[in-house]
Amino acid sequence: MRWLPALCCCLLLAMPAAAEPLRWGADAQSGAPYVFHDPAEPSRLTGFETDIIEAVAHRLGRGPVMVQNDWDGLIPGLQRGLYDAAIDGIEITPEHRQAVDFSIPYFRTFEQIVVRRDQAGLDSLAALRGHVVGTLKASLADRILQGEPAIAVRTYDEETNAYSDLALHRLDAVLLDWPIALYYAAPDTRLKLVGAPVGDLAYGIAFARGQDALRGQVDQALRDMQQDGSLRRILQRWNLASPQAVGPGLGITVPSSAWQHYLAATAPIPGLADRLRRYASFLPLIARAAGLTLVVSACAMVLAVVLGLILAVTRRYGPRPLAFLAMLYVEIVRGTPLLIQILFIFYGLPGLGIRLDPFLAGVVALGLNYGAYEAENYRAGLQSVPLGQVEAAVALNMTQMQAVRHVVVPQAFRLVVPVMTNDFISLLKDSSLVSVITLTELSSTYVRLSTTYFDYLGTGLLIGAAYLLLGLPFVHLARLAERRLARGVGEARR
């Protein structure tokens, strides 16, 4: 047993490397086969890039931790330090290189033309001239198409929308990365993949500038995985081991099990019972997202109510410079889009040394924004309280602040409750914007589920119902409060 202490020492030495997780950013809504939620088990993360980054993390002796972020926010998120690396079909292009550093490519592919099954001849860029072609916004395919002046280009946020528009005759063809075509167009019996590969592109793992040590380790891991065939095996499981992707083979073949699993899980479900069973499997996800939506909205509304009241009272009763500042605040906030404010607070403020976590940033952004609207709402309420009420209070020797607090605000409040209810319901819906700062609330859950299953109708109804259920109790509560607060005045009208 003399070797036991030595073994323990070795284990202890190995521990520190394992303790620090590798945080990797991706957008699980950007779809198959990259990083996405298993259609058969929506809470499980899958995708060939998920497999690759987990294998890389394993080789570095670090536990992988996925950080969800909007695809457009992946590179800003790297710069903000939300995660160590980003992997999500990010193309190695000169434009991207200006913002981040890349690992060696882990996958090479090309753009694939997809047309309707009954079409013939549209099998090259030249043949597509004079036709309407769809693709994803700001992708390499988009840039290739823009270079062909005779082609009318329509850009999309979601690949599923492009393919369904093609099936519905709104487009003549779709040009997108081959893996997307393979996973979204090939299973669709109305569509077919045609023509030779167009262009070529390489995906790399992105790092913030200056992360050279980590980047070197990842490069080494990727090279090792190429050498020993494990990268190839991952791609084979996903049916992605095209000659472009892996180069000359080592003669190993594994079955495309992940691809088969995907096909089976997304196959159209004929029976109503099976369909309902699938919807039932969504419920935990939807419940979690609804909880987040509700908590973010409620916290933001509390902030908005308090802030709005302070702003409105300051503006009406405060000393002139403060009243002016309150007015300025309201005008600036009302005059700029909420989306910009959220992005500014989350990605912009760290430049001033203010770092908020996503939840706090979402609550603060929504609260600051709605505070401005509540302030205007309360201002109207304060103005509608008759002047005689304040005079009576002052004659009773109250100070101005006491009069505002005990006489004016309670009466103004009664008048603004209906508007506040409206605002809260509107806030509930606007909270969907916090999905841009990595929070997975109801709307982003809808996008995730509907693009995974090509089912915008059923999931849409589910998510819509969730929003309604969230809003209804507040409508009811507000009616109750209104009735309570309207006592006295209401009775007089009777």
Next chain:
Amino acid sequence: MEATAGPDETGPAIVRARELHKSFDGTPVLQGLSLDVAEGELVSLIGPSGCGKSTFLRCLNLLEIPDRGTVSVAGISVQRTGGRWGRGDEEQAHRLRRGVGMVFQGFNLFAHRTVLDNIMLAPRVVQRLPREPARARAMALLDKVGLSDVADRYPATLSGGQQQRAAIARALACEPRVMLYDEPTSALDPELTDEVLAVMRQLDRDGMTQIVVTHEMRFARAASDRIAFMQQGRIVEIAEPASLFANPAHADTRRFLKHFL
């Protein structure tokens, strides 16, 4: 050339106004008005509309800030020499208002509170009286003005006469030494004015100092210790009711009183 209003023999002056001037947007409303009121007196202010009697009354508790002149109530003075109204002035006004209650033409009861809460509010907030003593005091006042049975109702459900009596009770709740009334019965139907005037007479009998802006000539004549006739921001004439009505010293007073007799 103004009738100076000295305190009468009933006691020392508790309210003093000296040379009050006030203009609104350059239009003079009070033009050097002076009045002393003795403790326990009931003085009525009468005169044509626009003569400044309401403005004068509101200057006495500094709801309206005079441009120049001095206001004293129960030994607390606010002197104005045309300068800015500052924080120190506001604090002095606060001390002065401690001794003054006011009743408005439109009642101005707090619409969101019951009658009882209306009366308890100022003692609770201003005097920081605990709930129970404030409640006991309010109930006693409601009893005094005959409204015990409507304590828990909201103002809007009461008649005008009841509302004005509640407003008087509310003004009395901070135990003022002087009560000001700004046309207290003008918004009331004729059959409801008497119940309000009866309360004011009762207060007079209890020794309260009261200053009343009114068009109720019968009340003024019957209840006042003195009546002041105002015109164009000045007191033209002030006298005991009997002598003012029987034998006005001024031609304008005679002309004004003719409308009512």
